[in-house]
Amino acid sequence: MVTHQTIGESTTLSVEDLAALRENLHEQRLFRQEQLRLLAGPTTSRAEGRLQRQTAAQVEVRIKLAASARMVLADVEAALTRMKEGTYGTCHLCRRLVDRQRLMIVPQARYCARCQQVKEAVP
16 A cells, blocks of 8 residues: 655655545546446436437437546546556656646546647647
């Protein structure tokens, strides 16, 4: 179990920071699981009739929302796994430590801010 992790040159994640980040990730996981459950909707015949009446655009929006929720859920699960393995906070590209502030804002971040920008710039 990680009790203290150095992030960046002068910034560290304390035990309290890690606990708060872990709790945030658990809350995000629950939220995304509930979101997916709601997007799936009930499977009754009444629901089938309602789905048939939905426009193609509405169906497409639900599909895209579900796909997005599944992606975020996978990122959250991966971050929790990294915490367990002791690799949380290390950039997947440059292997440098991810800044504490970035993790506090995006706790499931896989990349440091610099590598994230590079990754997003590449088509």
